[in-house]
Amino acid sequence: MIDIKAFREDPTRFRDGAAAKGMHVEFDRLTALDEQRRKLLSEIETKRAEQNRISKEIGPQMGKIKGQLKSAQGADRERLEAELAELEARPVKLKNEIAVSERMLNDIEPEWQAILLTVPQPPAHDVPRGAGSEDNVQMRTWNPKGFDASKPFAAQRGFAPKTHLELVRDLKLADFERGVKMSGTRHYVLTGMGMRLHQAVLRYAFDFMTQENGFSATGVPVIVKEECMVGTGFFPAGREQAYHIAESARGSGHDLYLTGTGEVGLMGLHADEILPLDALPLRYTTVSTCFRREAGAAGKDTAGLYRIHQFDKVEQVVVCEADDAQSRDWHKKMIGFVETILQRFELPYRLLQCCTGDLGVKNEDMIDIECWMPGRGDDGPDGRPTGAYGETHSASRLADYQCRRLNLRYRDGDGKIRHAFALNNTVLASPRILIPLLEIHQQADGSVRIPDVLRPHMGGLDRIG
RNA sequence: GGACAGGUGGCCGAGCGGCUGAAGGCGUCGGUUUGCUAAACCGAUAUACGGGAUUUCCCCGUAUCGCGGGUUCGAAUCCCGCCCUGUCCGCCA
Numbered sequence: 001m002i003d004i005k006a007f008r009e010d011p012t013r014f015r016d017g018a019a020a021k022g023m024h025v026e027f028d029r030l031t032a033l034d035e036q037r038r039k040l041l042s043e044i045e046t047k048r049a050e051q052n053r054i055s056k057e058i059g060p061q062m063g064k065i066k067g068q069l070k071s072a073q074g075a076d077r078e079r080l081e082a083e084l085a086e087l088e089a090r091p092v093k094l095k096n097e098i099a100v101s102e103r104m105l106n107d108i109e110p111e112w113q114a115i116l117l118t119v120p121q122p123p124a125h126d127v128p129r130g131a132g133s134e135d136n137v138q139m140r141t142w143n144p145k146g147f148d149a150s151k152p153f154a155a156q157r158g159f160a161p162k163t164h165l166e167l168v169r170d171l172k173l174a175d176f177e178r179g180v181k182m183s184g185t186r187h188y189v190l191t192g193m194g195m196r197l198h199q200a201v202l203r204y205a206f207d208f209m210t211q212e213n214g215f216s217a218t219g220v221p222v223i224v225k226e227e228c229m230v231g232t233g234f235f236p237a238g239r240e241q242a243y244h245i246a247e248s249a250r251g252s253g254h255d256l257y258l259t260g261t262g263e264v265g266l267m268g269l270h271a272d273e274i275l276p277l278d279a280l281p282l283r284y285t286t287v288s289t290c291f292r293r294e295a296g297a298a299g300k301d302t303a304g305l306y307r308i309h310q311f312d313k314v315e316q317v318v319v320c321e322a323d324d325a326q327s328r329d330w331h332k333k334m335i336g337f338v339e340t341i342l343q344r345f346e347l348p349y350r351l352l353q354c355c356t357g358d359l360g361v362k363n364e365d366m367i368d369i370e371c372w373m374p375g376r377g378d379d380g381p382d383g384r385p386t387g388a389y390g391e392t393h394s395a396s397r398l399a400d401y402q403c404r405r406l407n408l409r410y411r412d413g414d415g416k417i418r419h420a421f422a423l424n425n426t427v428l429a430s431p432r433i434l435i436p437l438l439e440i441h442q443q444a445d446g447s448v449r450i451p452d453v454l455r456p457h458m459g460g461l462d463r464i465g
Numbered sequence: 466g467g468a469c470a471g472g473u474g475g476c477c478g479a480g481c482g483g484c485u486g487a488a489g490g491c492g493u494c495g496g497u498u499u500g501c502u503a504a505a506c507c508g509a510u511a512u513a514c515g516g517g518a519u520u521u522c523c524c525c526g527u528a529u530c531g532c533g534g535g536u537u538c539g540a541a542u543c544c545c546g547c548c549c550u551g552u553c554c555g556c557c558a
Contacts, residue, residue: 041514049525049526049527051538052526054538055483058538058539089538414521415522
């Protein structure tokens with residue numbers, strides 16, 4: 001959420017930001033509602049102050065009269081009753097006026113709030129302007145020894161690569177038919193060495209973050225209340241993307257949602273808290289199952305392990321002081337962690353600076369990491385795919401947007417309370433990462449070599465098949 | 466799932482219709498005393514929103530005692546609904 005005061009002072013900044021992101025927001029309506037709201041609030045508060053004053057004044061008088069009334073008779077009694085009625089009537093007009101204003105406030109406040117939640121974080125000044133992913137800017141590429149993603153696979157390795165679908169089928173690593181039988185499209189079953197490899201990469205990534213980088217190992221809920229989804233910025237925009245558990249329809253409790261990333265649980269941890277300065281930066285990592293409806297992605301990446309409804313992900317989250325330099329510094333570090341893993345896995349990848357049009361509502365800067373997947377991309381003359389980069393990681397800087405929604409604050413060196421800055425980045429998502437892993441490390445004989453660092457997690461095996 | 470009990474400030478805990486943004490204690494911070502530490506003593510110690518100003522932290526107002534609604538001139542205090550926690554019973558991965 002943006003700071004409404006900042007919006008009042010400089011609405012242009014937010015209008016331009018939304019335009020750069022290609023998002024429509026009812027700014028005019030927001031401004032109008034905000035003005036109305038403030039006016040009503042001010043009215044109500046003034047009247048209520050008056051009402052409180054009167055109450056305080058007449059309270060003791062009324063007590064006294066009521067006391068006298070007990071023993072009063074005849075004309076005396078009538079006089080006292082009249083006095084009492086007069087006192088009681090004094091705040092009635094105010095009370096009615098307040099009720100009217102409050103009703104008006106209650107009418108506009110939900111809409112004011114709803115629009116406010118849709119205003120996106122403006123992009124950072126140095127994020128390239130663009131309409132969508134086609135305008136993202138490649139920053140750099142990395143290739144493992146003996147392989148160059150810019151050249152055809154077969155020319156370098158001496159055989160035509162199989163796609164991960166073929167490898168998975170031949171090596172019996174996954175069973176899509178039975179996955180679909182049980183749960184429908186975009187579901188799968190990991191089998192045998194497929195499941196073991198899945199567990200190995202997750203465990204490797206998780207240990208890497210905790211043991212080598214000092215992140216706190218955390219297990220968080222993947223079933224959360226709506227306020228967690230709103231607080232982390234996934235709702236309202238991403239409502240269609242989340243599985244909804246309609247508990248309220250059963251007559252009790254509140255509805256719940258399945259999280260699409262461990263970020264929700266990790267960021268929700270400290271919602272509504274004021275942290276001491278020395279608690280920062282928070283560095284959390286979790287491994288969690290992620291659920292995504294993939295609404296609107298019909299027909300896209302329908303086969304295989306690329307776009308699925310349920311997967312596991314090691315996520316990293318940092319909450320630091322409200323300082324742009326710190327945020328940028330952590331962003332680089334968090335991307336560096338991913339690069340280290342990919343390099344140890346010997347997977348070719350590239351970094352993309354996402355343009356304004358490819359950013360989400362909540363981030364001001366995003367860098368995607370894409371691994372080279374020989375089985376992706378357009379078909380060549382032989383009718384086989386020629387390979388392409390595919391997104392495996394995404395590193396965002398959110399400034400204070402998320403912490404403001406979550407009401408996550410800290411006390412700075414001057415004792416001032418501020419909303420913290422947040423960042424998040426994938427450490428590793430599987431089974432998607434298995435696609436480049438299998439495809440890049442496949443051998444001429446149809447087996448798949450296991451990178452050195454993963455062998456301890458695979459019972460010492462050096463290959464599959 | 467059933468039966469009780471209960472949800473008050475950073476924490477413990479009092480209050481059960483106006484004098485209570487809230488006693489007392491602990492903690493924290495500042496100060497005095499002290500050779501140092503400790504102790505003792507003194508003082509301070511919520512947040513949000515709105516308005517104002519001599520706009521860096523000063524004043525005024527409003528709200529907040531789990532959440533929402535109601536009664537009342539006035540609610541932490543009474544009533545209703547919900548959520549949550551504890552204890553016991555049942556069930557169970």
